[in-house]
Amino acid sequence: MHDTERMNSGEIRAGIGLALVFAFRMLGMFMVLPVLATYGMDLADATPALIGLAIGAYGLTQAVLQIPFGMLSDRIGRRPVIYAGLLVFAAGSALAAGADSIWGVIAGRVLQGAGAISAAVMALLSDLTREQHRTKAMAMIGMSIGLSFAVAMVVGPLLTRAFGLSGLFWVTAGMALLGIVLVVALVPKGTGALQHRESVVAGQAIRSTLRNGDLLRLDFGILALHAILMASFVALPLALVERGGLPREEHWWVYLTALLVGFFGMVPFIIYAEKKRRMKRVLGAAVAVLLFCELFFWQFGNSLTMLVIGAVIFFTAFNLLEASLPSLVSKVAPAGGKGTAMGVYATTQFLGAALGGILGGWLYQQGGLGGVFVGCALLCALWLVIAVTMREPPYVTSLRLPLSPTALRDAGLIQRLLAAPGVADAMVVAEEAALYIKVDTQKLDRTSLERLIESAPAMC
Known part of the structure; x- marks a missing residue:
């Protein structure tokens, strides 16, 4: 496979669908930022300290569950974790929407954060894209996060002006449910989880x-x-x-x-x-x-x-x-x-x-x-x-390259690669039949790198 190949329709659908899931979820997280400090003071029991807790509360559960949910998706599959996470996020949004006190909003924000699906989404994207297009697909998600933050800063105040703080949270719940529909309808079915150390957490690392x-x-x-x-x-x-x-x-x-x-x-x-x-x-x-x-x-x-x-x-x-x-x-x-x-x-x-x-x-x-x-x-x-x-x-640029059985048996491969100009680090993962390598592309292009790997001496 060469870098000049285009993304196929499945990869494009996976990139767009998962980028939209990320964007809708981030919109729900961010839209409250510009309005909670002003509109939140109308809620019962509200104090500045509790408003601050409501603003940041989602981060607590998100931080605790981020890596465990990613590892869980390796065991039971990406989609069940993503669906469950979006449902939990929607439930948190609904809880906050129905709240008449700041404590209800805080509880809703905590529950929103418990839908920690970021790692599972990134892992599913890796499963559904080929190596040479994975960076482009990841860039789609990166752009969607940045764009969702910008949109949230503008749309949040407009929606709150029109529907109130409760209405804003109901819109957020609806976007989470729409995210489930997008995964079902737009994102292709994969053949199974791909073990890929560039996009999932490796416990031993x-x-x-x-x-x-x-x-x-x-x-x-x-x-x-x-x-x-x-x-x-x-x-x-x-x-x-x-x-x-x-x-x-x-x-x-x-x-x-x-x-x-x-x-x-x-x-x-x-x-x-x-x-x-x-x-x-x-x-x-x-x-x-x-x-x-x-x-x-x-x-x-x-x-x-x-x-x-x-x-x-x-x-x-x-x-x-x-x-x-x-x-x-x-x-x-x-x-x-x-x-x-x-x-x-x-x-x-x-x-x-x-x-x-x-x-x-x-x-x-x-x-x-x-x-x-x-x-x-x-x-x-x-x-x-x-x-x-x-x-x-x-x-340097991080690359993951599949290795042939011959290259896997080449005991001198790592030493030969590290001696090449522009190679900063390299690691062979035998169970993935893959090489992870960091290369300065101004000194060594991918074609030369692949040629260097293929020059492995024949092994008996």
């Missing part, structure tokens, strides 16, 4: 992943980024009302402006980081901008104009970091360890969301808007100190 210093730095980074995001969404909607004088029904245009400008603003920096191989420098600069932004909100966010300017800066840095961190994890993870590294990364991301919501609500209750912005700034400062100690990542 968790310990080594947790001992990798650079991966831990990146895990802390995504934890901090989502903690800052959730805490900021406790404060920013309230700041738009209290300081900017903008009615809560009109917040959508602020988020639309910030996200659009922020998206296009980050693109040149992403290109520079990859082309010039300066990802560490760009990462550090983006964290510094995020730190500046929180201090800007604290000191100068006293008018609508200043808050909008701050939001644009915030989302430019946020989008850049959100796009860069997974790429860095992929580069830093050892050969055959990407799936496990991404599983741990996703777990810390959800823990960050939980921590940020809880901390943001508590800080607002103790110190008002300024307390939240200062708390976020301190977390940014800690992240900056950790980020600058990271080594420059290797600029």
Whole structure:
């Protein structure tokens, strides 16, 4: 198979269908962020601290169940886990929709997070796509997550204005059920689970992943980024009302402006980081901008104009970091360890969301808007100190290549590959009859690599 082959219809259907499932689920998670701090105060027993808990509560169960559900899908199949997860998510949405107190919304958000299907969806996508097209299919899901966040920031306030907070949760429940229909109707049936270490968590690799210093730095980074995001969404909607004088029904245009400008603003920096191989420098600069932004909100966010300017800066840095961190994890993870590294990364991301919501609500209750912005700034400062100690990542691409029986018996294959220019790491997994390898494609292209593997001496 060559890279020039096109994705077949089954792969396209799998990519689109599962990307939509991801998008609908993420929409349900994110749509409440811009509205819960303002509309949630109308609920019985609501306090800023409990609003913060409601914002971040889904992250607690999501973090705990993310890896176990992925491993469960290896045992009982991807689809049963995905269907069950979407039903649980819909049940959580319905529970929150019917709640008349903040406690009911918190319970609903906790139940939403228990539908932790991300790992199972990614594993199913790997089962249904060939090796040379898997990166493209994964990119579809990555794009759907980014797009769903942007849409949620705009649609959430509009839906809540039209139908109230309860109506927003009912829409979320409906989207989860629609996700089940999409999997049944659009996603092709697979021939069975594929053991693939680049997209699933390998239990035996968790310990080594947790001992990798650079991966831990990146895990802390995504934890901090989502903690800052959730805490900021406790404060920013309230700041738009209290300081900017903008009615809560009109917040959508602020988020639309910030996200659009922020998206296009980050693109040149992403290109520079990859082309010039300066990802560490760009990462550090983006964290510094995020730190500046929180201090800007604290000191100068006293008018609508200043808050909008701050939001644009915030989302430019946020989008850049959100796009860069997974790429860095992929580069830093050892050969055959990407799936496990991404599983741990996703777990810390959800823990960050939980921590940020809880901390943001508590800080607002103790110190008002300024307390939240200062708390976020301190977390940014800690992240900056950790980020600058990271080594420059290797600029490599992860590949999984099937091995012939002859190549599998070649005792010198790994040594020969590691001696080749551009090969950073390699690992043979005999039970998969596959080679996991990390290659600098500027120094060694795939054709040359395949030729090198096929040059294995004949074995008796």
